[in-house]
Amino acid sequence: MTVRHSGGGQPERTLALLWRNQRQQGSQRQEVRRTAGRRPSLDVDGVVQAGIRLADERGLDAASMGGVAKALGVGTMTLYTYVPSKEELLDLMVDEALAERQLPGPGESRPTDWREQVEVYSEQTRAMYERHPWLARVSTVRPPVGPGMLAGREYLLSTLLPLDLSPRDTNTAALAITTYVDSAAGLEAENELVERSSGQSNEAWWYDRNDLWETYFDVERHPAMTAIWNANGYQDTVREAATDAYRYGLDRLLDGVEAQAKSL
Template sequence: MTEYSGATDPDRILPLLWRHKNVRKATTGRPPRLTVDQVVAAGITVADEDGLAAASMAQVATRLGVATMTLYTYVPSRAELVELMVDEVLGSRRLPGPGEERPAHWREQIHLYADRTIAMYREHPWLCQVSRIRPPLGPGTLRESEYVLSTLGGLPVSSRNTAAVTITMFVTAAARQEGENAQLRRTSGESNDSWWSRRGRLWEDWFDVEQHPAMTDLWNAGGFDKGPDEQAVDAFAYGLGLLLDGIERQAQSSETTGLRSSPMP
């Protein structure tokens, strides 16, 4: 079941998302038993181990060894907790910020973003169950946008954000699929290659070569020799390469026509 971020009250969620900015330390009173960071970390651990549905306020409280009502002192509801969890995981990719070391070439910078995003979904497959159409507007979310945009300085301003969104959409779609694969392998205990192998009778008993000539030609040429997981890796590399080629050509054209004086980094 898909859950949606962005349905929370901005007056409640934004201070929580940006809790580390301009922090004011209390000078009096008993120190709190927990922190929001600890609650969020516990929620992520529960979701990693047992899935997003298991990350209820009650389960997270049990993980922390406190009463369920205690959590509401730190996080108003589970909806806010999920948004905080998502933004925390997005930030865990540690994408280089301004002034931080990064690969020299812009394409390598995009590949770093892609690799870390796919690894993130593999490590936290429950992310596939959260729609980010209306994203949590926290530091993890904005760091992603800032990083991808920063790689595209050679494009004209009119198309820079469009290119960044296109890259993000493509990479996230592939990463979500990898996350779904990871979740399915965990719950079923079976790899994709094994699943297809056990259905091998399809090709002998029901496959009609006359109705599928393109597939048959490709099969006879060895085009289906690779397993589905390997094919997915190749397809992602192929698609991302074509996408970056197109962006690079646009940047070179913009430079030639005077729309931008500096080339892609």
């Protein structure tokens, strides 16, 4: 599966598209007067939603400019008048997916315990990847700097501020949590994509390779693995192992943040 990279569009144009709705809020009344009686049949929001639907149903490759135009019943050149390139379309799709997460904003109700607040981020992010597994094919090393992305950053920073870490450590801890949760959720989504494309579950894939243990595995060269096996340390299924590993990693990461805060 080819990995695509966000953040590849023309900066000023991409920012204007990502922040189009916030920018338009102040002039909404004038816009209503200007377009009264001539409601457009297509807008940027509609293009983005069509792209997401295609990617959800048929994979990221289906959400090309031509594919989206066909789904909307317009010519590809018409689509370019709303979203100028595939790079901008990808950024818009990713940030729209990020914005779907139900993360409480400033002044909104949220759990009182900071770890429970992090759990909200974790659950919402994993659910987002489950709804949109094509996100696993998008590298956000250069992220779409839109409202969806910034909402996630703001939420995590706000959960950690009460710990009274230094500003630098607060930001570092938030980045560590983001890296861990997003990477793990992306790996789960990638597993889903592989199972879809291959038509074979991960359990079946490992079953086909059972001969590894009978024919090739050397207990003397792998004493640690053998000891864990003999002590029933391995989970029953691949999915259970991934779930337990995720839970273990996040808990230990938050334990470390909490220990640092208590040491101050």
